[in-house]
Amino acid sequence: MAVFEHRFRVRFQHTDPAGIVFFANILVYCHEAYEEFLRASGMPLEEFIGKREHSLPLGHAEATFKRPFRAGQLVTIKLSVGRIGERSFRLEYDLFGEEGEHLATAATVHVSVDRATGRSIGLDQKVRAILEKYAPPPA
Amino acid sequence: MAVFEHRFRVRFQHTDPAGIVFFANILVYCHEAYEEFLRASGMPLEEFIGKREHSLPLGHAEATFKRPFRAGQLVTIKLSVGRIGERSFRLEYDLFGEEGEHLATAATVHVSVDRATGRSIGLDQKVRAILEKYAPPPA
């Protein structure tokens, strides 16, 4: 089961007066990993948006925070594909610090929507092919 | 069961090239409702942070998005207390548009942590008293 890795540094302005990263920024980091995953797979999000007939809005997001993230820290996100459905898919994220400590887990569910009607439709075949390279083996 | 309401307008810069609010900003809006809830209860977060011996970092956050949020839209958040535990509490949020349409649900779990040791401890009594005013009736 393939895993996509994205590494980044926690920015000064992402931390709050308590000295730790504001929780919503951790979901922003996960979205950056998703952007880099699509880019590395040959389908950058900025080309996808507004050009294809399917859009992929988020239907759900969740995160569990195990340890605080601090300014200046290098973090590695391991992205994997949790589920590929008929009209949606789920990505899972594990975030680790420099010494391998587990900082957080997160997941996002992306829904395939027909741009014209706003209704859910079957996943774009190119998107499905990219996801299948990272998919868990069938149960 | 008491509910706290917070109303705000979706800002231009919170929306992305697809014309809808970037998902992580919806959790930011929920945190703003939490800030206003504490302020209205006489315990503004900015006085709490760095002054009390307990801090309240988030342990978990989740959101389900039902309809897109658009720039300029007025949104009402209804915040309620989902659970009060020994060392943590859960807040729940329902977000509605101007015609009462249900836009999203979300929840955050806040953990009471001893500032000196970094370990979880029993909830501050003043925080507990505020939460109990909004708590669900005992099962």
Add this chain to the structure above:
Amino acid sequence: MAVFEHRFRVRFQHTDPAGIVFFANILVYCHEAYEEFLRASGMPLEEFIGKREHSLPLGHAEATFKRPFRAGQLVTIKLSVGRIGERSFRLEYDLFGEEGEHLATAATVHVSVDRATGRSIGLDQKVRAILEKYAPPPA
């Protein structure tokens, strides 16, 4: 000379580990005042964007910070029109704390651009009429 006022509260997540608002957020607050100014004048930005043949990207922005902005503080922005040119206009902002203390000044220059060609063009007449109500008297 008319002045448009916008009042807001500094959010917890806008402040950094030094306990004060990250400087770029102060320009975000000014843009929110500009959004409210357009809305109050009957031309909300979200209706303007993507619908008119003119767009109004920023050509310049500047700010001078006199006192720190802290979480929870109520701030009033006074927006005035500094200059109306043939193809651009300049807005000026003064930011004040609750006791009238002067926190910052800022200015933004907005350029009228033809959406199709990307070149600057004369200001939209409706925009010009709105600005003139707030304009300084002719020299």
Add this chain to the structure above:
Amino acid sequence: MAVFEHRFRVRFQHTDPAGIVFFANILVYCHEAYEEFLRASGMPLEEFIGKREHSLPLGHAEATFKRPFRAGQLVTIKLSVGRIGERSFRLEYDLFGEEGEHLATAATVHVSVDRATGRSIGLDQKVRAILEKYAPPPA
């Protein structure tokens, strides 16, 4: 005259409904270049904040935008030291796209402040030494 370079990719969530980067984010990118400049010089901002007796809040910021920044674009910032004063310094930034096109210029002025009194004081000697490596030759 030494120049420090920082390269980054424009993120999806930094762009607005008009499809271009929200102007205040361009100043955020400049601050990231400043953070990397300090880190590369052996004095990361996160170690500086809250630990030294001097703090370095911004006193002024300005930017002129020449071309739109788009999602997915790779941008290079060239940071140079514009002026080293007794109690403040000025950094200058030029931002370039992948084909060398000039996207924007910006500048920030940082003031040395005594943490205890809140008054301006002479620059920390270690900060001054770092800046002088990048300083313009004396006039």
